[in-house]
Every structure is written in structure tokens, then in C-alpha cells.
Amino acid sequence: MSEGGSPQFDRRSVLKTAGALGAFLGFSGVTGATPGREPGPKKDELLVGFDDSVSNLQATAEPKIPSSAEIVHENETLGYVAVEFPSNAADRAKENFKKNVLGDRDIAYVEENATVEAFYTPDDPLYGNQYAPQQVNCEGAWETTLGDPGVTISIIDQGIQYDHENLAGNMDDSVSNYGYDFAGNSSDPYPATASEDHGTHVGGIAAGGTDNGTGHAGISDCSMLSARALDASGGGSLSDIADAIQWSADQGAEIINMSLGGGGYSSTMANACQYAYDQGSLLVAAAGNDYGGSVSYPAAYDTVMAVSSLDENENLSNFSNLGPEIELAAPGSNVLSAVNWGDYDSYSGTSMASPVAAGVAGLALSAHSGLSNEQLRSHLQNTAVDIGLSDDAQGYGRVDADGAVNTDPDDDDDDDDDDGGNGGSEESTITDSLSGSWDSDCWTYGWEFDDPGSVVIDLEGPSNATYDLYANERDTCPTTSDYDHISYTWGSDEEIVIENPDTSADLHVLVDAYSGSGEYTLTVTEYDS
Secondary structure, eight states: OOTTOOOOEEEEEEEGGGGGGGGGSSOTTOSSBOTTOOSSOOTTEEEEEEOTTOOOHHHHHGGGSOTTOEEEEEETTTTEEEEEOOGGGHHHHHHHHHHHHTTOTTEEEEEEOOOOOOOOOOOOTTGGGOOHHHHTTHHHHHTTOSOOTTSEEEEEESOOOTTOTTTGGGBOTTSGGGEEETTTTBSOOOOSSTTOOHHHHHHHHHHOOOSSSSSOOOSOOOEEEEEEOSOTTSOOOHHHHHHHHHHHHHTTOSEEEEOOOOSOOOHHHHHHHHHHHHTTOEEEEEOOSSTTSOOOTTTTSTTEEEEEEEOTTSSBOTTOOOSTTEEEEEEOSSEEEEETTTEEEEEOSHHHHHHHHHHHHHHHHHHSTTOOHHHHHHHHHHTOBOOSOOHHHHTTOBOOHHHHHHSOGGGGGGGGGGGOSSSOEEEEEEEEEEOSTTEEEEEEEOOSSSSEEEEEEEEEOOTTSEEEEEEESSSSOOOSSSOSEEEOOSSSOEEEEEESOOOSSOEEEEEEEEEOOEEEEEEEEEEEO
16 A cells, blocks of 8 residues: 555456466577677677576576567577667666566576777877776777867876977867966966976876877876976975965866875865865875875865875885775876976876876766766766775775776666655555465556656565566566566565656556465555656
């Protein structure tokens, strides 16, 4: 019953034999693949792998797939079939199918028949001498985007040699001289000496020219601003850095990289970081190079993503600070990038790891425009790769460009899908019983909401029986061979989740006794969109 007491279920008894012929029909002519099956990507297909105990893949698969789908390929040796869904509803149908059968006693896995391509390899002549872009899987990301020039990364550091052959094309020309010199109180942030190349190196990591036939490959082809807050000696005042942070945010920089630190907690610096965060900038900073020491400021502020350093073997670099503030790890040992004047060299430090993470953030925002800084931060965390280090050393894991670019940020909250979003909910429950393996009950559920975001169907049955759960989003009761959704495991506790259900007809739910008998409880929870 719903809370209001009005019944939502209407029962119709169904004989189990109604769909018994389904296991014997529909397979003629299906062998290795459907005749005329096109080569190349198969975006409308899922690969369904079966338990080793399954001897007849097709006969086992057919009752589990929706009537609108078909088996188009089989590999008996590897134990899988390819199931094709209608292209006009493939995404939704595939997701519902995966959710409903992943716990099936016969099914080992369900996965996309993904498109595999040659990785994108840039033509930069020094790319073969690099490892940082490869370690964070830039090649997979670059298949989708090299970086959007409309995304700006502000480099708060020493000045960037903005006419360097491999940086000039990615400087943000919306600002005079591509930035500002806070250390020298000048409108031109150009380096004062040839040895002032820390900023050039850092900028080249985050956004050096990629696939331009010149020098090394930067992580992204996003645009750069040069906020010179450190002088030729590598030092800078808190006020200069705070001003540079505020200025960068005011220029609309989506990402601010700070490969600098020290001096402990500062209210001025904390306020500057909070200001930039409130303006929508994502702040990324180096954890520090005092191995065994705590995370340095500004990386330690809550508003900043602290990045630790890895070596080429994905071990924590022997200089990297660590602590509970670490959010991401990135390559920082012997990282190749641009240096003054038109040259290239490998430097080490968490100063190098931070712009790797900043560059990946730029790629992610290029692929998923419109993300807020908080959403971008969460997305980088959710797509990071656990490389087996402690949380204090790696945080959420090693930053991953491929995952950040090619994973939909909407999937970040998949674990909460059953909550049905932010709207209200209505729950209806019915209790009944089945007499044995020949018995089934079909229930019709009338919708409470005009446009529900999701509906969750839960079955709780006897512990010594096996009950299966089926559902249709159409005006007919499911059978064991004709259904839209299924949950089919050993035992009697089953669940079906349907996102954005079709409410043009009542929901029809079948509870089927595979074996055993006894009382069950069926609950339908409808979530408003």
C-alpha cells in the first residue's frame, strides 16, 4: 500500500508454462554471427560472458535478453555472446539490462562491445623521451580532445618565456603580455634571466604545444596565463602570491596551478585561495619536496588540490611530501618540458607533478564544459587510479587523463542511483506467496508521478527458495521469455532499477518461483524526477 492507503497493485495469476517455449525458439540461423554483420565498431552491442558451468550459451542467453534485442555473435571458446539492442533506444536498454542481470547465477560479466583504436600518438619529436603523459594515459584522452584553448590555466610561478617555440601558440592573448609580473610590479611577466626557467618548465608541462611537430608534448593544449609571483631567485612574498591568485581568478582562469609552497598557514593566502575558489577556479598545488614532511601550504588548504609526486615506476618519489591533505598523485620525477631559451630539460619535484594534474583538469574541462570547479574536482577524484599506495601518499589515486576525459561526470554518482534524485518518493508494498516451481504472480502497478526519475522494484522471498523478478514497461505481463527487465540470481532477494521509466502504461511485475515455495514481499519505490 502507499502511505495514503490506496492500493497500487492489481494481481493476475500467471502459469509458469506461459513462456516455456521461449528457450526453444528464435535461434535458427544464428551461429558465429548474424549474416551481413558489419565490420568495425559495434556501439549498440553488449558482450555477455557466462559462468564456466554454462554449456549452451545461446539457450542460456535467450531467456535473459529483452524481446527487442538479439544475439548476433557467439564465441563458445571464450564463453560469451554479443547482444545487439535497437539503435533508437540502445543506451537506455543496455543500461537497464546490465543493472538487471549482473547478479544472474549464469552470467560472469556484462560489458560494452567497446571500440578499440590505435592510440593517439603526437608528432612532437621529443615525445619518445617522455613518460609523464603516457603514465597518466593522455593518449586515450587525446583521442577525444587535445585541450580547448577556451580553457585557461594560470601558472603562478616565475615568469613563462611566452615566446618559446613550444609555448607561444598556447599563451592566452586576451591579456597584455599574456599575464602580469607581481614580483616586479610590471605589466610584463617575461623571465628576467635565462636561469629563471621554473615557470617555463611548469607551464610547458601543463600546456606546452601538443602534436605541433615541435619539442615535447604538454598534457593539454589549453591556454596559459603567466602570473609571475616568484622572482629570478625562486622566492616570492605572500602578498605577491595572494595578489596573483586573486588576479588569476578575476581573469576567469578555470584552473590555477601553484608549484610553490612554504611559510606555514597564512590567513592572507587562505583568503586568496577561498576567493578564487568562490569565483569558480580550481586550484592545484604541489605538496612539497621535504620527504616525510607534512603537506605544504598552499596545497594544504581545503580549497586547494594537493598533488604528490610519482616516479616512472609509479612509486612515491623520494622527495615528495605526504599526508591526509593529498588528493591526487602525478608523475614528478625527471619530467621533460620546455626551459629557457627554446630548450628542453628534465626536472624533478612536486612542482612538476602539480601541472600534470592541472593539465589533466584542463583536458577534463575541455571534454565536459560547464562543470563547476567543485564538480571538476570530484570528477578528477572519481576517475583517479588506485596504484596501491597509502591514502597519505596518493590520495584518491594517480590522476588519469583518459578516465577524466572519457568518463561521463554523470556516472560519478552511480552509487547513489537508487536514491532516485532529489525529488519525493512513493513506496507501495504487497505480500503474497507462491506454491512451487509451477507458480507465478503478475502484479500491475499504477504510477504515482507523471514523470518519475526512477523506479526500484525489490523482492524479498524465502531463504530456502529461488524466486526470479521480471518487469515490463508496457501493457502486458512479463513472462520468463518475454520481458523488458529481469533480476535472476540464486535465492529469492532480487532488485530491478529502471531509470526514467515509460509511464504511458502501468508497470507490470512478474514474481516467478524457479524452485521452492513460500511467502514473499514485493516493494515498488517510485522516485520523482
